[in-house]
Amino acid sequence: MTSAEKKELAADFLSEFEDPDPVRLATMVANDFEWKVMTRMEGMPPVKGHDGLRNLAKIIKAMMPGGLGLKIETIICEGDRCAVQAESNTVAANGKKYNNRYHFDIRFDGDKIAEVREYNDTNHAREVFFSK
Numbered sequence: 001m002t003s004a005e006k007k008e009l010a011a012d013f014l015s016e017f018e019d020p021d022p023v024r025l026a027t028m029v030a031n032d033f034e035w036k037v038m039t040r041m042e043g044m045p046p047v048k049g050h051d052g053l054r055n056l057a058k059i060i061k062a063m064m065p066g067g068l069g070l071k072i073e074t075i076i077c078e079g080d081r082c083a084v085q086a087e088s089n090t091v092a093a094n095g096k097k098y099n100n101r102y103h104f105d106i107r108f109d110g111d112k113i114a115e116v117r118e119y120n121d122t123n124h125a126r127e128v129f130f131s132k
Contacts, residue, residue, distance in 0.1 A: 001111045003077040010082040010106050011072055013113055018067040020057035026050045030112040039122040043130070063129060064090050064098065082106045096128045 001009075013028045035047040035056065047056045060068065069090035076083045084104040092098045105117040 001108065005111075006077045006082050006108055007075045009108075009111075009113065010075055010077070010084055010104075013106075014070055014072060014084060014086060014104065017057075017060055017070060020060055022050075022054040022057045025053050025057060028113055029053060030109045030114040033112075033114060035116040035118065037118045037120070037122070041122050041126060063093055065093055066090055070102075080108045082108070092128050094129070098124075098128045100124050 009028060013025070016025055016028075029050070031049065033047075033049055033053060035053070037044045047053060067090060068088050070086050070088050072084060072086045074083075074085040082104075084102075084106060086102045086104065088098060088100045088102070090098050100120050103119040105115075105119070106113055107115040107117075
């Protein structure tokens with residue numbers, strides 16, 4: 001898989017979270033797929049495999065019914081990894097504005113995404129989704 005093809009798959013994968021389709025997402029990831037939000041905040045365990053991805057899609061749809069509003073800014077690929085900078089812009093189901101910034105470290109295994117490490121402003125996520 002070329003760097004250009006990896007960039008395209010990484011962008012398609014992240015863009016799918018506007019209205020996540022678990023069936024489509026499953027075609028993009030390896031069987032042993034894992035997504036980790038790089039935080040020590042409780043309640044955010046790693047997402048593992050196709051079942052975990054299916055559950056993540058349901059959670060995202062419930063938390064952000066209007067979609068994530070993700071704008072991908074930069075993608076750099078080298079070897080089996082892509083680095084993606086992005087920003088979300090949406091309103092959460094609880095009515096709060098959610099405008100977060102992200103860095104995604106995406107690792108490929110052949111032509112599938114094997115791992116995503118998500119770095120974001122976890123304090124903003126806590127304020128929007130977990131505070132009263």
